[in-house]
Amino acid sequence: MARTAPATVKHPLRPSLCSIGIPDGRDVLAVYIWWLNQQQLRAFVASHVPSEIASSVRSIHGEDEEWRETAPSSFERIAFDTRSTAFDLCQAHPFVKMCTPGGRTAITQQTRPSWKQFLSTVDDRVLESGSVPFRLLDSAIKWAFDAHWRNFKNFIHDVVNKHFAIELVVFFVVLPPLALLLYTVGVVVVAWEEVVVAAKLVRRWASEPRRHLLSEKTIAKRRQMKARRDEVKALPKMRPRALTLHSDGGSPVFEEELHTLGRSRVKQKTVDQLGTCDLWKIPFEVREAIFRYAVGGNHVHIVKRRQRWGSVYCPAKDPTDPVHRDFCTRRDKDGYHVMSAWPKDTRPLALLVSCRQIYSECIDFLYSQNTFAFDDLDLLPDFLGSLLPSRARLVTSFHLAPVFARDWAGSNHRDYFITKQPPIASVQSLNRFLDVLEQHPTIRSLSITPKPRLDFIATCDNLDVARHILKFTNTLNLVKTTKPITLAWPEEPIPSVWYTSTHMSIPPGYWGREKYLPDEDSRKIKLREMPWQSPTVLMAFLIPFDVQCLHCASPTIIRRATRGFAEASFLPLSLSPSPPENATLSCVLMRYWTYHVFCGGWIEFQYHGEREEWSVSQGAQTISKAEADRHLAGKEGLERRYPPLDNPHERLRGITVRDMIRQTSQDQWSSRRWGTSRVIDEPMRDAYYQNVGWGTPRAQVWKRGEPMMS
Structure with a gap:
């Protein structure tokens, strides 16, 4: 039974209890707290006990390390008002056991919540959860709070003290089956929970509409099947029949393979065509x-x-x-x-x-x-x-x-x-x-x-690639060929060059051309x-002259001044391995790759800056204006495919002209600030003016960097 402090002793809780008018030893609830360490007790008291009681608990225990050993067996009574705090404390922590010591304290329905109300609240929460373990816990709590456990515990304690053999029987006969039973019950409970979850999933799968989504495993399997289906099948070394004719009527290699494999010869009939044509x-x-x-x-x-x-x-x-x-x-x-x-x-x-x-x-x-x-x-x-x-x-x-x-x-x-x-x-x-x-x-x-x-990248930060290239060049040097092997290889970069197309971000001193090639004596x-060439930018494109697309199955004419887009780049006419300094349009070759949407083919146009000439190099051929008009004359239904150039100003709306040669600095090229489908360069502008009959004087007075048409 817990110890009760005499009234004459000054207890730390007494001033607070007397201040609220509670008589000593009347209408108070003794709360006994068993805890395993002092840190949990401090956290519990700080969060659930009023500040005055918390300070009293700290003053009682303090930093005494012996309390950790005496706490499980000793009781410390903390008295406080039970009108509201006791019920909240019970709901917060089920480990707190509340009782009335000595039968002197009467807990009434009028002064505080009853145990029945507390148990009914627990029952409601158990019913809401619907879990079997919570139901078992609910039954155990009811049995413990009905005071049966105290009487049963005292009875067992007296019997065991009188008969020592009963304790041995309990430990060696009763407890093992009981432990096995509890373990089995736990397994059954866990299995039952899994069955409940599976039942919910089945119910959801049966009630909700199905989503036709493939799993990752199915997608990977289909990809493998598609790859096996689309891969090139290896042809047999032994063909079913010979396609090549020989002067003696058969192939010696074919006859030898037939004899080696033991297969019967395929009967072939060939008609002599030498005298028929x-x-x-x-x-x-x-x-x-x-x-x-x-x-x-x-x-x-x-x-x-x-x-x-x-x-x-x-x-x-x-x-x-x-x-x-x-x-x-x-x-x-x-x-x-x-x-x-x-x-x-x-x-x-x-x-x-x-x-x-x-x-x-x-x-x-x-x-x-x-x-x-x-x-x-x-x-x-x-x-x-x-x-x-x-x-x-x-x-x-x-x-x-x-x-x-x-x-x-x-x-x-x-x-x-x-x-x-x-x-x-x-x-x-x-x-x-x-x-x-x-x-x-x-x-x-x-x-x-x-x-x-x-391009080749061989820097100190890319050692694997460097070994890769070194092995590649050394092995190529051992291959026997009639003519020397031709290898396109970058020149030594200029120390001031940091960003170019042929030497991509190679710091000075990192390259070392000879380091990745065989010795010059045995090479x-x-x-x-590999000459230097500028990176590409996306820009608008106006066809400079009439062309016929070679990608289309049927002859297709692309009219001059047709608007689209292109990838533009340039390279110096001298084909030097370093970027030109103070380059102008007259010393470069402009290259434009445009996309023919009708057939999906690519066409390359070139502009020679020194000769000031346009040409088409790949994907199409040049045709004259008269030939293009003759091809389009008398054909119906081509208005939509070949729209006439009625209003030249409409095709220039929103387009800006900029000098591409002057945009080759590092910051502008790397960030692609002006690469857009609404920018053209000067050669393209001049070609468009000539195609629409405007001439070049208007182009000379027009300012760069301003919109051609608002």
Whole structure:
């Protein structure tokens, strides 16, 4: 039983109790607090007990460390007003046990909340939760507060003290099954909670409408299935039948493979065509010269299409030029080639499928007289592996455009239309590519040119890329070729140059050109300078003259002064590796890439500053004004496709002219402040004035940087 302090003793709580008019020992509630450490008691008292009582508790306990050991077995009575604080204290902490010591304190319904009201509040909260553990706890609390637990505890204590054997039986016989039972009950309770949650999910799934959303696993599986479906299937080394005709009526290689594999020969029937057409009356040597001219001498891009290989004939004069840019190998979002570079009805490969005799005489020229270009190093081994060994040995000329690092020097506006770029050459693809080159028996020429504005980066901060390039150049030096290997390689940057297109953000002293090349004495690689060129900016574009698009299947005329947009850049006419100082329009070559929306092809226009001449270099051909008018005359329904130029002022509304050459400083080019589809340069403005018949005097008096039309 708890100790009661005599009335004569000055207790710290007495002044506060007397001040509110409470008699000593009457109508007070004894609250016994069992706690394990002093810190929890302080936190509990500070948050739930009035400030006067809290100070009294601190004065009683203080910093006494012995209280931690005596607290579980000793009682400290704290008396205070129970009209409101006792009920709030019970609701806040269920660990506080409240009782009436000695039966002297009468707790009445009129003075304080009753135990029944407290238990009813607990019952309401248990019913709201609906949980089985809370219901069991509710039953235990009711049983404990009904004073049965005190009597039962005293009875058990007396029996155990009288009979020691009962205590042993309880510990070794009763408690183990009871512990097992409690553990089982706990597992059942947890399982029941999971069943309740699952039932709620099933009920929600059955009542709510289904959302047709795929899981991540399903999406990944479908992507793998699509990739396997669209990948290029490897062709068998043993073809079902021979397509090439030979003078003896059969192929020796084909006969040898049939005998080795033990397969029966495929019966083939061939009609002799040599005497049925006048073409075969021409001597064989002359026919070879004709076929070599028709099929050979081309630059063929090998691309990957869905379930097969593809080829694109490049129309550029020198595709290996580092300055050259083309869109022959543009890709879709999945990385597959999209046709746009050559009209379908003018492909040279159509000659091979016209006749089997022509195929037999032309097929060797197709592989031996053309240069095959690859923008992905993984395509070369796969392409050679899909050919017959006799055909693969005929391939002697390669052009490679590897990508060692992703371009970040300025925005690439082609991303709006070409969402997939060639992958960066990894170490695995590089090793595989070099192994194929070393094992290839006949290589006549090999030219390597990095993608424009996708250049070599070899700084001290990029050691992996530096080792990558060093291994690449040293292995290339060991490849045996008839002609020296041509490698486009940047020159040493000027120390003052920090931001250029060819040398992307390379601090002075970090480059070291000779450090990443073989020794000059043993070097077999022929280096080709990469001239400096400015980054591209997006700007408005006005077609300077009438052109016919070569990407369209049917002849399509693009009228002069048609408004669109273009990627503009320039390079010095001297092709120097460093940016020109105090450059003017007369010493640069302007380049404009515009997009033909009708067919999806790209067309390149050039302006020669020294000669002041416009020309089209790729994707289209120039036609005269009379030819364009004759093509459009008498055709109905072309007004919307070829709108006439009735009001020239409308096409200039909102356009501003700026000098592109003077905008090549570091801060303006890197931030792209003026790159917009509402800006044109001076050559474009002058060409537009000539097309609409305004002449050049108006352009000379017009001020730069002001809108042409408000």
